[in-house]
Amino acid sequence: MKRAICGAVLAVLAAGCGKPGDPGLKGGDTLIYARGADSKKLDPQAIEDGESVNVVTQVFDTLVAFEAKGTKVEPALALSWTASPDGRVWEFKLRQGVRFHDGSPFDAAAVVANFTRLVQAGAANRYGMGEPPYGFLYTIIEKVEAKGADAVAFTLTAANATFLTNLAMFPACISSPAAIEKWKQDYGQHPVGTGPFKFVSWEPNQKIVLEANPEYWGGAPKSKRLIFAVIADNAVRLQRLKAGEIHIMDGVSPSDLGNIRSDGNLKLLQAPGMNFSYLAINNDKPPFDRPEVRQAIARAIDKQELIKLAYSGVGQTGPNPLPPTIWGYNESIAEYTYDPEGAKKVLAEAGLAGKEIALYVMPNPRGYVPDPANVGAVLKQRLEAAGLKPRIMSPAWEGGVYLKELKEGKHDIALIGWMTDNGDPDNFLFTLLHSSGIPEQNHARYRSKEYDTLVEQAQIAPDPAKRAELYRKAQEVLRRDTPVVPLAYLPNLAATRANVAGYELHPMGLVRLKDAHLGP
Amino acid sequence: MRAHLLRRIALAVPTLLGVSLLVFLMAHAGGDPARAIAGEKAPREVIERVRREYGFDRPLLMQYGSYLRGVVKGDFGRSYQTGRRVSEDLSRHFPATVELATTALLIAAVIGVLAGILSALRPRSLLDASVMTGSLLGVSVPVFFLGMLLLVLFQGRLPGGGQLGFASDFTPDRTGFVLVDAFLARRSDVAGEYIAHLILPALALATIPLAVIARLTRAAMLEVLSSDFVRTARAKGLSTGAVVMKHALRNALVPIVTTVGLQYGTLLAGAVLTETVFSWPGIGRYVVESISRQDFIAMQGAILLIAATFVLVNLVVDLLYGWLDPRISRG
Numbered sequence: 074m075k076r077a078i079c080g081a082v083l084a085v086l087a088a089g090c091g092k093p094g095d096p097g098l099k100g101g102d103t104l105i106y107a108r109g110a111d112s113k114k115l116d117p118q119a120i121e122d123g124e125s126v127n128v129v130t131q132v133f134d135t136l137v138a139f140e141a142k143g144t145k146v147e148p149a150l151a152l153s154w155t156a157s158p159d160g161r162v163w164e165f166k167l168r169q170g171v172r173f174h175d176g177s178p179f180d181a182a183a184v185v186a187n188f189t190r191l192v193q194a195g196a197a198n199r200y201g202m203g204e205p206p207y208g209f210l211y212t213i214i215e216k217v218e219a220k221g222a223d224a225v226a227f228t229l230t231a232a233n234a235t236f237l238t239n240l241a242m243f244p245a246c247i248s249s250p251a252a253i254e255k256w257k258q259d260y261g262q263h264p265v266g267t268g269p270f271k272f273v274s275w276e277p278n279q280k281i282v283l284e285a286n287p288e289y290w291g292g293a294p295k296s297k298r299l300i301f302a303v304i305a306d307n308a309v310r311l312q313r314l315k316a317g318e319i320h321i322m323d324g325v326s327p328s329d330l331g332n333i334r335s336d337g338n339l340k341l342l343q344a345p346g347m348n349f350s351y352l353a354i355n356n357d358k359p360p361f362d363r364p365e366v367r368q369a370i371a372r373a374i375d376k377q378e379l380i381k382l383a384y385s386g387v388g389q390t391g392p393n394p395l396p397p398t399i400w401g402y403n404e405s406i407a408e409y410t411y412d413p414e415g416a417k418k419v420l421a422e423a424g425l426a427g428k429e430i431a432l433y434v435m436p437n438p439r440g441y442v443p444d445p446a447n448v449g450a451v452l453k454q455r456l457e458a459a460g461l462k463p464r465i466m467s468p469a470w471e472g473g474v475y476l477k478e479l480k481e482g483k484h485d486i487a488l489i490g491w492m493t494d495n496g497d498p499d500n501f502l503f504t505l506l507h508s509s510g511i512p513e514q515n516h517a518r519y520r521s522k523e524y525d526t527l528v529e530q531a532q533i534a535p536d537p538a539k540r541a542e543l544y545r546k547a548q549e550v551l552r553r554d555t556p557v558v559p560l561a562y563l564p565n566l567a568a569t570r571a572n573v574a575g576y577e578l579h580p581m582g583l584v585r586l587k588d589a590h591l592g593p
Numbered sequence: 594m595r596a597h598l599l600r601r602i603a604l605a606v607p608t609l610l611g612v613s614l615l616v617f618l619m620a621h622a623g624g625d626p627a628r629a630i631a632g633e634k635a636p637r638e639v640i641e642r643v644r645r646e647y648g649f650d651r652p653l654l655m656q657y658g659s660y661l662r663g664v665v666k667g668d669f670g671r672s673y674q675t676g677r678r679v680s681e682d683l684s685r686h687f688p689a690t691v692e693l694a695t696t697a698l699l700i701a702a703v704i705g706v707l708a709g710i711l712s713a714l715r716p717r718s719l720l721d722a723s724v725m726t727g728s729l730l731g732v733s734v735p736v737f738f739l740g741m742l743l744l745v746l747f748q749g750r751l752p753g754g755g756q757l758g759f760a761s762d763f764t765p766d767r768t769g770f771v772l773v774d775a776f777l778a779r780r781s782d783v784a785g786e787y788i789a790h791l792i793l794p795a796l797a798l799a800t801i802p803l804a805v806i807a808r809l810t811r812a813a814m815l816e817v818l819s820s821d822f823v824r825t826a827r828a829k830g831l832s833t834g835a836v837v838m839k840h841a842l843r844n845a846l847v848p849i850v851t852t853v854g855l856q857y858g859t860l861l862a863g864a865v866l867t868e869t870v871f872s873w874p875g876i877g878r879y880v881v882e883s884i885s886r887q888d889f890i891a892m893q894g895a896i897l898l899i900a901a902t903f904v905l906v907n908l909v910v911d912l913l914y915g916w917l918d919p920r921i922s923r924g
Contacts, residue, residue, distance in 0.1 A: 105759050105760065107759075110882070111882070113674045113675045116676075121635075203643065204635075204643055259677075261675065262677060276685070276764065305878070309744060319759065473628045477625075513636065
């Protein structure tokens with residue numbers, strides 16, 4: 074037996090005629106992007122996790138796309154569009170001569186098939202996809218119809234200003250209808266789009282391989298082959314970047330920044346992000362139902378100290394519950410001043426001196442808060458200094474226990490956050506604080522008729538300037554009522570080998586690798 | 594012998610049923626699969642719809658029943674999160690674990706038995722003391738710590754973690770075992786690279802069984818070496834080598850084989866930590882990923898597979914046992 078094993082090992086080692094590597098490719102043609110977890114599916118309509126979105130972005134196009142460095146939309150598969158005066162009918166003129174990676178043509182019929190699949194419950198071409206996780210963003214689409222081969226018209230149930238931006242999001246990517254019919258239930262493992270890269274293969278938990286689409290309408294990509302690799306641990310991923318085994322890594326821990334900056338072979342990418350973490354104060358629980366008590370909480374916290382101690386010194390603070398990178402952010406609103414004594418007085422008057430309160434802090438990192446335990450520790454200390462007795466509660470995030478308890482209103486104060494979906498202020502101000510969001514995303518349980526009206530009007534106003542004005546007003550109401558205390562806006566971080574060119578971070582966290590390549 | 598075999602196989606069935614029920618209940622005890630599937634931002638109506646679509650609103654026992662019916666037919670269902678067939682996932686991830694565990698076991702068995710024999714031949718010598726101290730350390734150091742230590746020490750000097758370099762174009766599509774497929778495809782470069790990647794995780798994984806095997810071999814050999822027939826053999830004038838290899842070892846082998854066999858099962862389970870530290874794409878990481886994604890159906894399938902392998906390995910050990918010591922199967 075032992076001899077047989079030795080024989081086999083020797084035979085393998087001696088099998089000397091193997092040809093190393095792939096004959097058609099040179100070393101610099103392959104770009105390796107490493108992340109912490111694998112994609113789940115590559116069917117744009119069936120996903121919600123960032124790791125799936127990042128790959129889908131390379132393989133697919135949308136009708137309109139977010140601009141290179143911002144949240145405005147520009148033409149992509151659609152060349153131009155018009156909206157009816159009442160904002161309910163949108164017509165898009167499509168780019169001609171585009172083909173899917175399987176050779177089938179991109180046309181109006183393909184667009185109709187995709188949106189039918191997205192919005193029509195029980196649509197025939199869903200093939201067990203189930204309910205699209207982001208389908209709710211598109212339920213305002215009443216019908217979509219082809220106007221000849223190269224134009225489509227969408228009819229909405231009501232005018233909605235976020236419709237166009239939502240068309241630039243990943244669920245609105247256009248798949249090859251022929252490929253959906255071919256793969257049916259397995260389409261999520263065999264994505265076919267019109268994007269800069271074609272899907273080649275997928276070894277689960279290991280890597281996804283894409284190859285350049287030389288016919289891409291936006292010009293051929295700079296790398297011939299693109300590999301999305303999985304390396305679970307942040308520290309190990311950084312080690313392997315240093316060793317040159319991978320070229321770009323996401324999920325940089327803020328605590329590793331110094332290490333990356335000091336390595337001449339590496340480059341640190343940092344760009345303002347579109348996320349924020351905040352304290353949701355339970356507005357339903359007296360005495361937190363009173364604005365002055367909530368403001369006292371805001372004034373009891375030293376945000377600069379918090380950024381330094383619990384966010385590794387990266388990030389910004391501000392008074393508004395949306396990041397400054399989002400248009401409509403109101404710059405004129407003053408930050409809460411750190412005033413422990415004043416805060417202590419107000420809280421004591423409200424009967425909170427020495428009173429135990431439930432401070433919810435999630436047990437594991439989220440994109441908007443890399444080190445929640447430390448945030449909890451700093452907050453606890455500051456709230457104690459203001460005379461409260463915070464008890465830190467950390468139910469499991471996995472399995473949804475944390476969010477469930479927030480929905481049940483068990484918290485007095487909870488650490489939570491949000492990352493943008495579509496770069497629109499509506500996605501923060503309406504989603505997180507409109508009263509219809511109770512108990513789902515409105516964890517502060519904030520109810521204000523005045524505020525609700527403002528963000529409702531902003532949602533349907535067709536003029537962006539008008540919308541921005543309404544959002545600025547809404548932020549003034551929030552400053553007065555202080556339902557939540559914004560803590561930090563975090564930048565997006567990534568590290569690359571120093572010779573990686575053509576890759577920049579997008580404020581929305583979009584990963585676009587069409588022009589990324591290895592330089593000399 | 595045949596009755597013994599049949600009895601063992603018959604016993605394996607209720608064991609596996611028990612495991613499947615336990616895993617099923619544990620998976621459904623915590624968390625809400627419908628929310629995990631629908632996503633964090635999904636509205637309540639969507640979550641309710643998912644609950645109905647997937648049948649999570651049915652009584653648990655009914656859900657278990659239909660799961661079991663599928664498993665019996667070889668259908669482990671489709672992952673809630675990836676939509677892939679769980680059986681397909683398992684057949685992709687399992688070979689990597691088998692290769693890792695087997696390599697670790699080879700390392701552990703060869704070094705462990707040798708060290709144990711040498712210790713037993715010179716009890717209370719410096720060699721004995723260092724083997725015993727080393728094995729005490731081996732048993733005590735947690736795998737994740739040792740794995741990290743190995744990575745920090747050797748990362749960059751040896752290729753570590755990962756199944757193959759990411760740029761490799763080789764896919765093990767014949768048997769799923771990279772070494773076997775590389776051999777079949779006559780790709781020595783792939784096999785070499787693979788072995789280089791295998792070394793660190795296999796070493797990390799081997800420490801505990803190595804220590805256990807060394808200690809047990811030492812004890813078994815000491816006992817056998819002090820027995821009457823060994824004294825007789827020596828008195829007959831046989832060389833030490835012949836006494837140790839032909840007489841003593843053969844008799845000490847029964848407990849050693851048992852331990853080695855049982856360790857193999859432990860290795861498959863212990864691979865969870867090692868695979869996580871080294872990003873090894875095996876069944877252990879698959880379990881961890883499934884749990885963190887609340888992908889219960891994938892987790893159930895994987896744990897069931899690990900349990901079945903464990904039972905199978907034990908069965909083989911039992912049979913080997915009977916072969917090594919005929920008294921057992923007759924008894």
